[in-house]
Amino acid sequence: xxxxxxxxxxxxxxxxxxxxxxxxxxxxxxxxxxxxxxxxxxxxxxxxxxxxxxxxxxxxxxxxxxxxxxxxxxxxxxxxxxxxxxxxxxxxxxxxxxxxxxxxxxxxxxxxxxxxxxxxxxxxxxxxxxxxxxxxxxxxxxxxxxxxxxxxxxxxxxxxxxxxxxxxxxxxxxxxxxxxxxxxxxxxxxxxxxxxxxxxxxxxxxxxxxxxxxxxxxxxxxxxxxxxxxxxxxxxxxxxxxxxxxxxxxxxxxxxxxxxxxxxxxxxxxxxxxxxxxxxxxxxxxxxxxxxxxxxxxxxxxxxxxxxxxxxxxxxxxxxxxxxxxxxxxxxxxxxxxxxxxxxxxxxxxxxxxxxxxxxxxxxxxxxxxxxxxxxxxxxxxxxxxxxxxxxxxxxxxxxxxxxxx
Numbered sequence: 514x515x516x517x518x519x520x521x522x523x524x525x526x527x528x529x530x531x532x533x534x535x536x537x538x539x540x541x542x543x544x545x546x547x548x549x550x551x552x553x554x555x556x557x558x559x560x561x562x563x564x565x566x567x568x569x570x571x572x573x574x575x576x577x578x579x580x581x582x583x584x585x586x587x588x589x590x591x592x593x594x595x596x597x598x599x600x601x602x603x604x605x606x607x608x609x610x611x612x613x614x615x616x617x618x619x620x621x622x623x624x625x626x627x628x629x630x631x632x633x634x635x636x637x638x639x640x641x642x643x644x645x646x647x648x649x650x651x652x653x654x655x656x657x658x659x660x661x662x663x664x665x666x667x668x669x670x671x672x673x674x675x676x677x678x679x680x681x682x683x684x685x686x687x688x689x690x691x692x693x694x695x696x697x698x699x700x701x702x703x704x705x706x707x708x709x710x711x712x713x714x715x716x717x718x719x720x721x722x723x724x725x726x727x728x729x730x731x732x733x734x735x736x737x738x739x740x741x742x743x744x745x746x747x748x749x750x751x752x753x754x755x756x757x758x759x760x761x762x763x764x765x766x767x768x769x770x771x772x773x774x775x776x777x778x779x780x781x782x783x784x785x786x787x788x789x790x791x792x793x794x795x796x797x798x799x800x801x802x803x804x805x806x807x808x809x810x811x812x813x814x815x816x817x818x819x820x821x822x823x824x825x826x827x828x829x830x831x832x833x834x835x836x837x838x839x840x841x842x843x844x845x846x847x848x849x850x851x852x853x854x855x856x857x858x859x860x861x862x863x864x865x866x867x868x869x870x871x872x873x874x875x876x877x878x879x880x881x882x883x884x885x886x887x888x889x890x891x892x893x894x895x896x897x898x899x900x901x902x903x904x905x906x907x908x909x910x911x912x913x914x915x916x917x918x919x
Contacts, residue, residue, distance in 0.1 A: 518679055519624040519633050520749065522655045522663035523604065523640060526672040528617035529557030531650050532596050533586050544583040548573050552855070553763040556588055560672055572808060593617075596648060603643050607636060610749045618667075620660055622749035634677045641675065658683060659745035661696045668694075683743040688715030695740055702737075705729060717741040758792070760784040761858030767806045768854045771841050778835060781859040782828035786821075789861055795820030796861030799830040803838060804856035813837060820865045831859050 525531065529547045534540055544562035548555050555576050558567045565580035577583065597616035604611045607630060610622035623636050630636045637654040644652050651673040655666025658680045665687070670676035678686050692711055693703045705728050711717055717725065718741035725734030739745070760781045768774050778801075789796060800814035813834040821827065835841050840854065 517633075518656050518658050518677060519622060519627070520657055520660055520663045521621040521623055521633065521637055521640070522657075522660070522667045523619055523621065523637075524653050524655075524664075524667045524671070525600065525617035525644075526651045526653060527557055527559055527563075528596075528650075529588060529593055530559045530562075531557075532592055533589070534559070535649050537586065540584050540586075544580050546573070546576055546580075546583045546585050547588050548576070548585055549588060549763055552765065554856075558583075596650070599648055600644060600650070600652075603640060603647065607640065610751060612749045612751050620663065620749045634675070637675055637677070641673075659743065660747050660749065661740060661745045662687065662743060664696055665690070665694055684718075687743055688713060688718055688741065690714050692717060695737060697733075697740075698737070702729060702733065714741045757860050757862040757864070758785055758788040758794075758796075759858060759860030760788075761802060761856060763804075763856045764854070768857075769852075774835070774840060774854060774857065775832065777857055778831055778859065779828050781857065782831050783824045785859050785861050786824040786827050789822035789864075794864045794866065795822045796827075796864055797821075798861070798863035799827055799834070800860045800862065801831050801834045801838075802856070802858035802860065803835065803840065803854055806853035806855050808855070810856075811838065814862075816863065820863075827859065827861065 530545055533545065533547055537545075540559075542561065543559070544565060544567070545559045546555055546562055546567060547557040553573055555567060555569050555571045555573065557569060558576070562576075562580050562583050565583075567576045567580050567583070573585070577585075593616055597613075600617075601611065601613060601619065604619055604621055608621055608623050608626045610625070611619050612621075613619040623630070623633050626636060627633070630639065633656050637656050641652055641654060644650055653667045653671045653674045653676075655663040655668070655670065655676050655678070657663035657666050657678040662678055662683055666676040666678050667674075669690075691713060692698055692706045695714060695717075698706070706712075706717065709720070709724070709728055711720060717737055720738070722735060722738045725738050728734065729737065762777060762781065764777075768777070785796075796817075797820045798814055798816045800812055802810065802812045804810045815830055815834060817826070817830065832841065840852065
């Protein structure tokens with residue numbers, strides 16, 4: 514833990530929705546939802562919509578029942594990425610120690626910036642002013658001695674707030690909060706803690722660590738007990754920030770056959786691989802997300818030996834994962850899907866620089882192989898447009914709206 518509060522967690526407020534409001538000022542003050550269609554899920558919502566109970570990842574069917582007067586706008590992921598780039602530049606003007614968690618939030622260590630910019634609360638206030646003045650967006654900032662306390666603080670002061678937690682205030686701030694406020698406590702862990710009669714972070718702190726280990730496992734029990742006492746020894750590491758890229762699509766009608774499912778998997782895999790190459794990154798972990806017609810959602814992931822940005826490698830791995838779910842047979846395009854699929858997604862994580870690692874999977878024994886085919890396709894798209902080249906299996910039907918990165 515730092516001797517003083519020098520860790521900032523900056524979290525943009527309703528980021529996608531706020532970016533949309535910049536070009537749709539007539540919607541300011543009204544409930545507004547960003548979503549990929551009425552069968553999709555909520556990607557972002559203004560606080561006016563949230564007042565009705567609308568939340569991110571909620572089905573649009575439910576969201577519109579809760580707030581039937583909400584304006585619904587389609588997502589523009591390119592605009593969100595562009596805004597994110599500018600926001601991260603503001604952060605890096607203050608300190609090189611910036612670790613993005615996603616396009617709309619990041620940790621900053623400002624210990625080395627105090628001589629130039631003043632104490633951390635002043636730095637946080639200046640960042641908020643710059644983001645508002647230069648990007649016409651608001652953000653909430655938590656200032657604390659550690660990363661996880663800073664993240665909780667930013668969450669508790671939303672929207673458009675600033676919360677400063679001094680080192681001697683950590684336990685008083687932390688321990689009255691519900692267990693679900695702890696970073697890493699999801700619904701299952703929260704239910705397990707509730708069964709033990711533990712409802713606040715202070716309850717966890719007062720529970721013997723062996724009891725937590727028996728209920729949650731050794732690693733999780735130990736970790737939560739340390740967090741409940743405000744112990745978090747991680748440092749902001751710009752090179753170690755875990756960033757993922759992905760694409761997903763909600764279908765206009767549920768898919769019940771394997772051929773369109775495999776075809777969409779191919780398209781999404783290509784999108785993800787293209788994003789990796791644009792960012793000069795490779796992924797060691799590939800995951801898929803499947804949402805069924807009944808809204809049950811499952812994910813599966815596989816870690817590769819070497820990082821990859823090759824479309825065929827990502828597609829092959831994603832296909833194996835979907836096959837393991839029973840949606841595709843060993844023939845991949847010949848078997849029948851056993852359940853109706855509403856949404857399909859592919860994501861790449863555990864990212865490394867493109868120059869790191871060993872050679873990727875090759876086509877036959879040629880030295881370039883699949884990777885060279887991707888590079889040729891990239892050059893063609895750069896010159897002639899996104900639709901200039903693609904797998905033959907995707908050329909016999911219109912693509913429709915492209916799945917955006919999530």
